Amino acid sequence: MPPQRRIDVVFDSVKRLQRIGATANLVNLLQKQHPADLADVFASLPDRNRRSVFDTLLDHNSRLAMESLAELEPEVGAAMLVDHPPDRLALLFQDLPSDDAAALLDNLPDDLSTSVIDLMRKKESGEVQHLLEYDDQTAGRIMNPNVFALAEDLTVGQAIEELQRSREVEMVFYLYVVDARRHLVGVVSLRRLLLVSPETPLKRVMTSDLISARVDTDQEEIAREVAAYNLLAIPVVDDENKLVGIITVDDVID
Structure with a gap:
């Protein structure tokens, strides 16, 4: 039916x-x-x-x-x-x-x-x-602040262990990587983690060129980027580029 x-x-x-x-x-x-x-x-x-x-x-x-x-x-x-x-x-x-x-x-x-x-x-x-x-209608208003992030100095095996222990993972297709001060430095897919050796440094498999939104970015602009780049989620950062939240595709097509 x-x-x-x-x-x-x-x-x-x-x-x-x-x-x-x-x-x-x-x-x-x-x-x-x-x-x-x-x-x-x-x-x-x-x-x-x-x-x-x-x-x-x-x-x-x-x-x-x-x-x-x-x-x-x-x-x-x-x-x-x-x-x-x-x-x-x-x-x-x-x-x-x-x-x-x-x-x-x-x-x-x-x-x-x-x-x-x-x-x-x-x-x-x-x-x-x-x-x-x-x-209203900004990234900060619609984001989920409970965003899971991985420390950049982990190995792939350690990253997978962190993921398995976490209860705050809303979108596992993209895993964001941060430095010691929680600055957003990269992203890696779960699929990529599963295809490489557990001893591989996370820095070696992550992508540092990624799309993010500032907390004051308009919701319509985020929706356009999600559509243009076929994204399932987009990370939200503050004015210091610190990871503060995540917006998933369902948040911007409501």
């Missing part, structure tokens, strides 16, 4: 199951869907039905519900959250990537957004507040 036809079938089924009050069947159907497909379903529902279906999923699978919400336009997603108390929102936002949380919080009423940030764990709220300091 073509993807769009499948989404249409899911959409019709969601409406029918909601109308007859078949909650268990509705939850079962929703939990079988990909977050991006659920976002399409949510976007097509009338506002009242959208909130009801989302809340039903939220009560049974909060992670999937929030992942789906992050696929929507931030103002649409935020509108689905405004009736929830700050303490619950704080718990939900803590499981989202910082860039997605920042986008949603930026579209909540100011008093609610402030309350949620105050209630979030210190680390997560600090990251979100930091992203909100950047101008």
Whole structure:
């Protein structure tokens, strides 16, 4: 079945199951869907039905519900959250990537957004507040600050061990290399690491000529570079060329 036809079938089924009050069947159907497909379903529902279906999923699978919400336009997603108390929102936002949380919080009423940030764990709220300091539609606002980086003095074998231990790898197709002061000095693909001897110095296999974005780069410019160079991700650096985040292709085509 073509993807769009499948989404249409899911959409019709969601409406029918909601109308007859078949909650268990509705939850079962929703939990079988990909977050991006659920976002399409949510976007097509009338506002009242959208909130009801989302809340039903939220009560049974909060992670999937929030992942789906992050696929929507931030103002649409935020509108689905405004009736929830700050303490619950704080718990939900803590499981989202910082860039997605920042986008949603930026579209909540100011008093609610402030309350949620105050209630979030210190680390997560600090990251979100930091992203909100950047101008809207810039690299700094949409980046994920939890970017994995490899030290330039590692061997390939040590780099692979670091990767295996890390829990903060969003995009493993590109592995960024930094010096002792976290200046961005190169990039290497995972495939390249797997094809050379573990004893090979990382400096020998990395590429030092790479495309990056400054934190104040406009989102549209980043989208053009991603399209022009067929990139899956782009690193973000500050004015000292220190690696501060990563933007993946889905962040700039929202």
